[in-house]
Amino acid sequence: MTQHQSNLDAQSPSRPLNVAIVGATGAVGIELMGCLERRGFPVASLRLLASPRSAGKTLPFRGQDLVVEPLGPNSFDGIDVALFSAGATISRQYAPVAVAAGCVVVDNSSAFRMDEDVPLVVPEVNGALLADQPKVVANPNCVAAIAVMALQPLHAHNKVTRVIGATYQSASGAGAQAMAELEASTAAYLKGEAYAPQVLPHPYAFNLFSHNAGVDAETGYNGEELKAMAEIRKIMSAPDMRLSFTCVRVPVLRAHSMSLVVEFENPVTPGEAEAWLADAPGVRLVNDHAANHYPMPNEASGGDDVLVGRIRADLSDPTGRTLSLFLSGDQLLKGAALNAVQIAEALPR
Amino acid sequence: MTQHQSNLDAQSPSRPLNVAIVGATGAVGIELMGCLERRGFPVASLRLLASPRSAGKTLPFRGQDLVVEPLGPNSFDGIDVALFSAGATISRQYAPVAVAAGCVVVDNSSAFRMDEDVPLVVPEVNGALLADQPKVVANPNCVAAIAVMALQPLHAHNKVTRVIGATYQSASGAGAQAMAELEASTAAYLKGEAYAPQVLPHPYAFNLFSHNAGVDAETGYNGEELKAMAEIRKIMSAPDMRLSFTCVRVPVLRAHSMSLVVEFENPVTPGEAEAWLADAPGVRLVNDHAANHYPMPNEASGGDDVLVGRIRADLSDPTGRTLSLFLSGDQLLKGAALNAVQIAEALPR
Known part of the structure; x- marks a missing residue:
């Protein structure tokens, strides 16, 4: 105070x-x-x-x-x-x-996200922290904000012990200039013209690359991955959760997607997870196997909900304690601005 | 015979x-x-x-x-x-x-890939099967062909017990018309024009979607994932290897990338894996942490080698038996035509 x-x-x-x-x-x-x-x-x-x-x-x-x-x-x-x-x-x-x-x-x-006395808040997950009337509230990294929207409703029913994530991150996470660079470099590519990257470190037209955050020499993880992992643990109050993320920038304009392989303490079925997620605020199930319709950036962009689908028992875990899922969420909304305004709305007045 | x-x-x-x-x-x-x-x-x-x-x-x-x-x-x-x-x-x-x-x-x-009496061959891995003078040789699915190029050199030194893969697959895997659709729909997007998908089931410009192969109603895995998993086991003669793949189509023209989290029977270090991969034919290490330079589709496209990088101890496994890596390989070359011609070259004459 x-x-x-x-x-x-x-x-x-x-x-x-x-x-x-x-x-x-x-x-x-x-x-x-x-x-x-x-x-x-x-x-x-x-x-x-x-x-x-x-x-x-x-x-x-x-x-x-x-x-x-x-x-x-x-x-x-x-x-x-x-x-x-x-x-x-x-x-x-x-x-x-x-x-x-x-x-x-x-x-x-x-x-301030990892400061002990600064709450790191996704209102649907840990909005209760705002009752303490903090002077500074941190808004999470976009990957963390989007991931916890799906992880927390599961964790609340069956403790999540391990998550292996691979992300498909859009240009917007690197700002408006990166979005413009994706469009301009792609237009140049289609015309057969050369384009020298100015905002991002690698060619972006029809290309992808490991996230542009600096790489930690000791672990080989990049800054985006380390942030996402630390922040997910903090937001979910799960210091022991074992996490590994691979963060990749893909040529998409503004929604982030991710594949999550989620291990639970106890056996779990896709049907249970669907029911828990269907009840979760800010989550929309997009999980139509017959139509092959699952979360996509173009349907997440401009919307408040995190789309969750491809919910299936992970075939690499014969103990039945692991699910795979796929998410898309608007990086600029739930991954940034929306969550910040939701925090402001939830501040005690 | x-x-x-x-x-x-x-x-x-x-x-x-x-x-x-x-x-x-x-x-x-x-x-x-x-x-x-x-x-x-x-x-x-x-x-x-x-x-x-x-x-x-x-x-x-x-x-x-x-x-x-x-x-x-x-x-x-x-x-x-x-x-x-x-x-x-x-x-x-x-x-x-x-x-x-x-x-x-x-x-x-x-x-014929899964026929018991048809060898499924990546010459660097199991080319020895060609000595039996088969009349039909199957060329693998592109994800399997690219993945085993990195997995086999590791498996040969320390048994791989589990692989969790997330793919970033290019348009070329769906054929020349899909590549044309990616270019045409992207050009339309940049001009603000509408484009109705004709080849692929979802909009592709600056978008991604779960692989367009049909989804198995029982498991929720799609046909591409099930093929890749079965074929990796067959090529590597590893029927017990536990696999889970998530296959995603990204707006890239012709090289496939993938994030692989690889669990081994015994503890392993990134340095060991680098040494094993550096000696592997058809593999090129692209693993420069300081420059944040790792495998990218634009550098894999048109080349014979599978690029391997981001080799790091997976932080979600405290036992030290898991590595993460990232691969890019040309889907049309090692993922298809090159491997077929390599098989033809290796046929006994």
Whole structure:
């Protein structure tokens, strides 16, 4: 608890809130505005903050054009909730400024996710942590956020002991410029023209590559994989869960998919898992064997639900304790902006 | 052994061979011609066979234009080796015709792969089976062919007990028309135009989907997964190996990639695996942690080698008996045409 009372709990619970978005012009920033508007979040005022380079641009919100302001030391005066999505460096520098101004910070960067005194929240899983009135709440890595939506409803019924994941991650996870690079490089490829990658380290047109996060020399796992694994354990309060992820960037624009092989403490059937997932908020079963219709990025994109399907008894485990499943979820929504706004909605007021 | 002596072993071992390609105009057929030419296969004559619809087309081979002939009952007269790549129905109908004509059949379809008396061959793994002078040799499914190139060199040193695979399969596995559909639908997407899928069951532009093979209602695995699993066991003579594959079609043109989590009987280190793979024919290590440079389809495409990298101790197995790896291999080459021509090269003469 800081010495400041937050602007949020200092006021009547029903009053609309003064909201700031840090990184408003990025891919996630745009989606944050969309989520606030679409979900009818009680916004009294919205302050859009970005780097000086983007300041002066206008962005539409509820039929008005809002001018982007440069982020600075006084940006959070009078703000109740600040949604940060401008990278870990900006968060480390400005989240304390926002908290000092009495603001509650929902941070989409990795800056505070593994801090012991910062809750890392997916509301459907561990939203109860928000009752403690934290000043900073961390929004998880997109892979972790999407994975726990399917894992937690299973874990609640039959303890998950091990997960082996392989991801199919979209361009959006690397930002709007990466999405533009995927489109531009693909257009060039189709015209037979050369294209030199500028945003991502490898050619992206009709290609895929191991996730572009730096590789840990000791383990050989990349930063995305290590983040996803640590965050899943933290969100699910499952420090002993054994995890291995392989994170791969595929030429898809904005939804992440993943294959999960999930081992349980006790025997489990696909039918049980389907029933548990069918009851889970934010999850939609797409599991039509006859039609070969399963989760796909094009059907997950733009939607709030994490799609779950291909639920089957894993044939490599003769003990009947392992299931395979396949997920798709919008990286910019449940993997980022939607979850952040859901956190803001669930903050005690 | 049929009652016919094959044309192949009836003659001098050094003479050039009369070769037929069934399905010459398909994606694999074209690559078969390329492999024969590029590898200097001793071709005395080349007969190109296809459906009546494609008959009359010409295709270049060694600087000559060869006319495609319609497949018929006399197509194999005087032929020594017939390379079939026109689907299982054609293989079931015409392979017996070819064998009766004294021909050795190398069949790229699934028709005979699991027949007990038909060897299923990847020459680097079990080419020794060809010494028995089979009349029909089956060429494996592309996932199986690529996977065993990495698994066998490991298995030879430390028994592989379990493999969990997730694939990233290219359009080429569904044929030349699927490759064209990927390009055409992507071009339409970039122009903002609608595109109705005609070859594959789902939209393919910047999208991915569970493999389009039919799904087994009992297990929930699709035909591609079941084939890959059964064939890996057969090629590696490992009937007890526990396997689970998830096969996914990604918007890549012609190389298949896969994430493999490999469990061994005894503890193993990434360094040991690298050394075993570095010595394996047809495998190229692409495993540069510092540069984040690992197997990618764009570097596997058009090449004979299966690229192997991301070799690391799997963090979900505290017993140290599991490694993770990532592979890319050209589906049309090692996954199809190259392997077929390698089989033909290794036939006893």
